[in-house]
Amino acid sequence: IKAETLAEKNLIYNTSECDQITELSSILSESRFNEVQARLRSAGMRSGFCCIFYGAPGTGKTETVYQLARQTGRDIMRVDVDKIKSCWVGESEKNIKALFDRYRNICKNSKLAPILLFNEADAVLGVRMEGVARAVDKMENSIQNIILQEMETLEGIMIATTNLTTNLDKAFERRFLYKIRFDKPSVESRAKIWQTMLPDLSEHDAHILASQFDLSGGEIENIARKHSVNAILKGNDSIDVHEIINSCRHERLSQNNRPKIGF
Template sequence: PIRDTADFFDRFSTLMDEKDDDELTHESLKSRTMEMLEEIRTTAFATELRRCNLDCHDTLLFVFMAHLFVDNSDDNILFSDIDDLFDNDDMPGWLKRQLRSRDSSLFAKSLIENVNENGMARSDAFKLTDKAKEELLCELNLNRMAKSDKDLIKADSLTEKTLVYNAAEKSLIDELSSILAEKRFNEVQARLRTAGMRQGFCCIFYGAPGTGKTETVYQLARLTGRDIMRVDVNKIKSCWVGESEKNIKAAFDRYRNICKNSPLAPILLFNEADAILGIRMEGASNAVDKMENSIQNIILQEMESIEGIMIATTNLTTNLDKAFERRFLYKIRFDKPTAEARAQIWQSMLHDLTDKDARKLASDFDLSGGEIENIARRHTVNTILSGSDLIDIDAIAESCRRERINSPSRHVVGF
């Protein structure tokens, strides 16, 4: 008898070996698979699969794809792999068309998705969705499927970095850091729960590029011991109609799952979220505008129910949608550093820089912290190449003049 889900996949692997040796037909494989699923009908795998209400053809196809993932960590299943399911290694044309056009029930039930390569969805390559891995394969407890670890930036991997803030920024960031500490955060959430208020913390860091927004999230995570689940909006947008919305929803679903299985809620980071925080289009008629509006509506709904910590960073300063503005509990504006702050940044990056030279650079060049770091790194590389540790203040000043692409000291390159 088959005892559990792990035993089921071991037995299915044996059946596939028999199929490869032409000892089993496609129809026999289908019948045996359905019988085995009946034997483990009380398992989460069989129960969740029944809830999907698939016919026997789609059930076998999903079991086969799950088998490839369980046995080989295969997240790139091609038509040539699916051929192995059929007699004479020949997949029916109707099934190939169904998968290419995404008409298969496996897509409709969010069990499989197309593989993305360089931001484009491949119509001939497939993988299990995170939902399928988490909900149907949860009993297997495979390390390679541990979604609590996949793609997370671990708090203990973050390097300590000194950041210099203006007074208003520092006050708000210190306050937020205190609240996100585990004991304090649990107390605050308990009080909010008792008061019947939303327990999630949604924050937005906004301001000019290079002012330390993303790095501040990293340092908050390091200080509070929280991992980061980073969502880069541009990477989850798909060329398929409706797929981007599913990807955004799946990101929040995965975050909820991680929170359930983690002693400490991670930070959900929407980095460079300009594309989703702008003002929604009224009366959108073209597909792109409709997609953007749909994504924004999904995020707005999710922000209402999130119980963890979401931080969005954006360069937007004027056209933030009012609906988003209302939902962000903490709104921290990152201004370009003052001359005094720039001097501190210079000395934190180049320790041998004198107070006088740091103040001179800060006064002469209105640079962001990110731009100062670029110049400091370039200077450090040059000192390594030259073998000299001396500070060349003239070379640094010239680098400051050349840092921005539209600097008048740059020569125009053209044809």
């Protein structure tokens, strides 16, 4: 994914996430990154940057990678793990090795090292299994071992995104230099997201929606998109707050997002 094709998007973070992402963005800038890598090499340390963004779905992990790439002018080599896996014995291991070989070649021929993005990497970051007998389990362990070895010698930038929060293999945990947890947005952050997604929404209504519905940024964006579709169908751009409320109530299939008493 070319950096120049990435659209700018205003992401709203909680304070702790914002500070860490701002710091990472600064480090990944061309001049600062070269300086940091040179210092690490002179100290005999690994110069590669491996980061993990983890937390609940819809909290902006993948979009944050896109925005970091856009801000720092770095292309993205996106990896969808499921597409690498093969039903043929040994093919998955060859695919993952070829992936890292390709990334190394791209880095050698690029002014800026691209970001190697392992998106939704839950399948390869879990605890490795011991005493496995099934071929598929052996394959999973082999893939994990190859990735761990490659992370040791990586000279570029690798970012993994995952919803995994409790079952991360300790070997992976040690190799990630930056570990940024993406929490559900606070009430204040949700209100800002509502107003970013629906600029015509009043500050008062945005705060009420944020207070009563514990939605992620992705869920709020989904509702905003639904509003845009309805506006086209009805030929009316005005915001019907009751319609937005109804959309909030039905956003989650589990129906566990009912508003608090007193809405």
